[in-house]
Amino acid sequence: MPVLEQTGTEEIHPDIALVERARAGDAEAFETLVRQYDRPIFRVAQHITQNREDAEDIVQDVFLKAYRKLEQFQGNSKFSTWLTRIAVNESLMRLRKRKTSRTVSMDQDVQTEEGSIPRDFADWTPDPEQQYNQSELGEILQKTIAGLSPGFRTVFTLRDIEHLSTEETANALGLSVPAVKSRLLRARLQLRERLSRYLKRKDGSIKP
Amino acid sequence: MTCTDFLATMTDYFDGETDAELLSEIRAHLDSCEHCEILVNTTRQTIQIYRDHQVYEFTAEVREHTISSIMHRCGLRKTA
Numbered sequence A: 001m002p003v004l005e006q007t008g009t010e011e012i013h014p015d016i017a018l019v020e021r022a023r024a025g026d027a028e029a030f031e032t033l034v035r036q037y038d039r040p041i042f043r044v045a046q047h048i049t050q051n052r053e054d055a056e057d058i059v060q061d062v063f064l065k066a067y068r069k070l071e072q073f074q075g076n077s078k079f080s081t082w083l084t085r086i087a088v089n090e091s092l093m094r095l096r097k098r099k100t101s102r103t104v105s106m107d108q109d110v111q112t113e114e115g116s117i118p119r120d121f122a123d124w125t126p127d128p129e130q131q132y133n134q135s136e137l138g139e140i141l142q143k144t145i146a147g148l149s150p151g152f153r154t155v156f157t158l159r160d161i162e163h164l165s166t167e168e169t170a171n172a173l174g175l176s177v178p179a180v181k182s183r184l185l186r187a188r189l190q191l192r193e194r195l196s197r198y199l200k201r202k203d204g205s206i207k208p
Numbered sequence B: 001m002t003c004t005d006f007l008a009t010m011t012d013y014f015d016g017e018t019d020a021e022l023l024s025e026i027r028a029h030l031d032s033c034e035h036c037e038i039l040v041n042t043t044r045q046t047i048q049i050y051r052d053h054q055v056y057e058f059t060a061e062v063r064e065h066t067i068s069s070i071m072h073r074c075g076l077r078k079t080a
């Protein structure tokens, strides 16, 4: 069994010990890892696929794949980043199979300039919860993020919702750091522009 | 600094990755440009609103079923 390499003098992440135990067939250790990361994996999968059933299946497939490939985990990236990379690949594969989206690769969707230039400069309502109830707001948010291309949705999800660093996101997606930054900017601007239609102040004023 | 210049630095500005000199230029621009100030505020709100609202739910029931299937499929648990 290969010994996991540690990078530099950083402290050993607790996941590394769990991975070692899981490799030796320790079910409890593997279940601990599953319970630690199933929810973020579900969110990532659902944001990319926009489909709840697919996301549920993907969670299973990701951990099954991870368990089978555990020997290949080198420990030079975080275990969570390694899992995320598997989840992104599984999700994109699912999308490709369903062909419900125009572009499903991480690098096919950057041609569009849409949303790069902000147009709507109206200020927003300070309290969207008062304007919409929870389910209405949930619907708006889902509709809005579904309108982004998968590549932009993915970068936004990993960076802004799951709090991965730019480097971790680049690593999980096989993109360069500048590519992640430029996609994140466009994803944020497109989401903001789309949400503006619903959340801008109704009186049209800019300042309260 | 123009609005276009600001836009080009916005990601680094949000991530706190701008050096002191650039940061003061950005602040000066935001003080004088209402459009970019609103852009910053509403973009921050955009990020926050997605963080605060779980758009999808992974219910406890589905979750337990999923975990149990994973353990079973990995051959780590006898009963599914």
Ligand SMILES: [Zn+2]
Pocket: B002, B003, B006, B029, B033, B034, B035, B036, B037
């Ligand atoms: Zn400006």
